[in-house]
Amino acid sequence: MANRVNQYTKEDQVFNVSVDNAPVGIIETDMMGNCQYINKTWSEMAGISEEQAMGTGWIKSIHPEDKKYVTRSWSDAIEVQQDLFMEFRLLSSKKKVTFVQCQGSTLQNEDGETIGLIATVTDISERIQLEKELLSKNHFLQQFRYIISHDLRSPMRNLIALVGFYNKDDVNDKNNPDIIDKIEQSARKLEQLLKDLINVTEETKPIAESFKEIKFNHVLNAVKDSLESIIIKENAKIYSDFTKTPTVKFTNIHLHSIVLNLLSNALKYRSPDREPEIHIRSYTKGKFICLEVADNGLGIDMRRNRDKMFGLFQRFHENADGKGLGLFIINSIVVENGGKIEVDSEVDKGTSFTVYFKNK
Numbered sequence: 001m002a003n004r005v006n007q008y009t010k011e012d013q014v015f016n017v018s019v020d021n022a023p024v025g026i027i028e029t030d031m032m033g034n035c036q037y038i039n040k041t042w043s044e045m046a047g048i049s050e051e052q053a054m055g056t057g058w059i060k061s062i063h064p065e066d067k068k069y070v071t072r073s074w075s076d077a078i079e080v081q082q083d084l085f086m087e088f089r090l091l092s093s094k095k096k097v098t099f100v101q102c103q104g105s106t107l108q109n110e111d112g113e114t115i116g117l118i119a120t121v122t123d124i125s126e127r128i129q130l131e132k133e134l135l136s137k138n139h140f141l142q143q144f145r146y147i148i149s150h151d152l153r154s155p156m157r158n159l160i161a162l163v164g165f166y167n168k169d170d171v172n173d174k175n176n177p178d179i180i181d182k183i184e185q186s187a188r189k190l191e192q193l194l195k196d197l198i199n200v201t202e203e204t205k206p207i208a209e210s211f212k213e214i215k216f217n218h219v220l221n222a223v224k225d226s227l228e229s230i231i232i233k234e235n236a237k238i239y240s241d242f243t244k245t246p247t248v249k250f251t252n253i254h255l256h257s258i259v260l261n262l263l264s265n266a267l268k269y270r271s272p273d274r275e276p277e278i279h280i281r282s283y284t285k286g287k288f289i290c291l292e293v294a295d296n297g298l299g300i301d302m303r304r305n306r307d308k309m310f311g312l313f314q315r316f317h318e319n320a321d322g323k324g325l326g327l328f329i330i331n332s333i334v335v336e337n338g339g340k341i342e343v344d345s346e347v348d349k350g351t352s353f354t355v356y357f358k359n360k
Contacts, residue, residue, distance in 0.1 A: 025100070025121040027058060028107070031114065033074055045100065045123060047092025063089035063097065074104075078117050081106050087124065099128040154226050154264055155190045161229035162186060182228065189225055211249050211360060216242040216259075216282050216291065219252070223260045230267050236276035238263075245282040248289045249360045254333045258291070261326035262353050266295035271348065288339065289359050294352035300345040330355075 025042030029035050035058040038050055046053070046061035053061070062070050066088040077084040084104035089097050104119025162183045167173035220240055224231065231238070248255065263278065270276040279294045331341050338358035345351035 022120075026118070027053075027121070028116060028118045029058075029074070030116040031078055033059075033071065033078075036116065042121060045098050045121065046090045047094060047096065061090050061092065063091040065089075070102075074117065077104060078106055078114060081114055084117065084119055090121075097125075098123055099125045152190070152194075154260060155186060158226055158229045159183060159186050159190065161233075165229075185225065186228070189222060210251055212252070213247050213249050214252055214255055215247050216240075216280075217246070219255050219259050220263075220280065222256065223263055226260065227264060227267065234267060234270060234276050236267055236270070236278065238278045238280065240279075241281040245284050245289050248282070248291070248357050250337070250357060254337075258330045258333060258355060259293075261330050262293040262355075265326060266293060266297060266351070269297045269351070270295070271297050284359070285356070287359050288356040291355045291357065292352060293355075294350065296350040299347040299349050299351055300343070301347050302343070302345050 022039060022041055025045050026037075026039040027035060027042055028037040034055045035053045038046075038053045038058065043050060043053070046058070048057065048061050059067060059071060070086065070088050073084060073086050076082075084102065087099065087101050089099055091097055100121040101124045102119050102121045104117050106114045107116045107118055109115050162179055165175070166179045166183075167176055170176075217240065224238065230236070263280075266278045267276055274296060277296045280292065282289065282291050284290070334341055334355055334357070339356045341356070342354045343351065344354075
């Protein structure tokens with residue numbers, strides 16, 4: 001049965017046509033991995049001719065990152081006479097990448113001696129793309145699970161605090177109507193936040209298509225309303241300047257989450273020795289729109305914690321309430337959309353976060 005495919009292609013024209021036009025790629029090699037035959041489908045997938053594939057030429061069509069894995073698996077299958085199964089990438093001369101699934105078996109001659117290996121490759125690029133999309137959607141939903149569990153706490157706490165201000169013993173208290181009004185406003189904003197979250201998770205278009213021009217001051221005002229009780233309680237001063245770059249093209253719910261997390265962190269990690277002071281500004285730098293949030297709080301020891309800044313469940317102050325989710329969430333959002341976050345901090349002086357949004 002030596003050179004089985006070539007033997008049939010010479011003796012049987014019908015078999016030759018069937019093999020050459022099979023919907024899967026077919027390759028035969030000798031014991032040393034030298035190609036003896038490829039069919040038309042393999043040639044089209046790999047982007048090389050049969051002549052170019054002969055000998056070790058077929059290896060050139062394998063993606064550089066997969067070559068070592070493929071050649072080792074190929075020789076191992078021949079050496080131990082076992083079936084071959086693997087997935088790898090072909091890379092044509094035109095830089096087209098094709099994901100393939102390969103299945104092979106050793107060839108024996110009439111005396112039962114192993115003389116090579118014959119294998120088929122099936123294009124699985126569509127399956128790989130679907131898997132990537134599913135993983136992306138799963139990560140997207142996981143990210144929103146974090147947002148829902150984390151970002152809804154601030155408006156809920158604000159509502160609870162406002163209810164606490166209401167004078168139940170004297171319903172005619174002159175401050176009660178104002179408190180009721182604030183409770184209603186907070187409840188409506190919480191309702192809108194829930195609607196935004198639901199709308200985004202139901203969005204079927206790619207995330208990039210749901211981007212829109214958003215005013216920084218609109219988002220900041222909404223966040224300040226969510227944090228109103230703690231802002232009042234701590235007598236926090238918040239200064240903003242969006243005159244240089246008033247807008248950014250982004251998703252509203254994501255931008256809200258970024259501003260909420262940075263502002264709530266600035267309040268949460270305030271210094272006990274001074275009233276909180278937070279400065280927020282936006283500007284353009286190269287290909288990015290930057291949002292800077294600087295505070296005068298506890299600060300972070302960057303020498304010890306720089307590499308852990310955006311890790312999941314990382315906390316830098318044990319005396320403050322926090323689960324270590326906020327920075328992880330916003331960093332994931334920003335990086336996935338082509339941006340980055342830089343941190344500058346000094347213990348007992350304050351922290352400055354700069355978010356770089358890709359200017360779309």
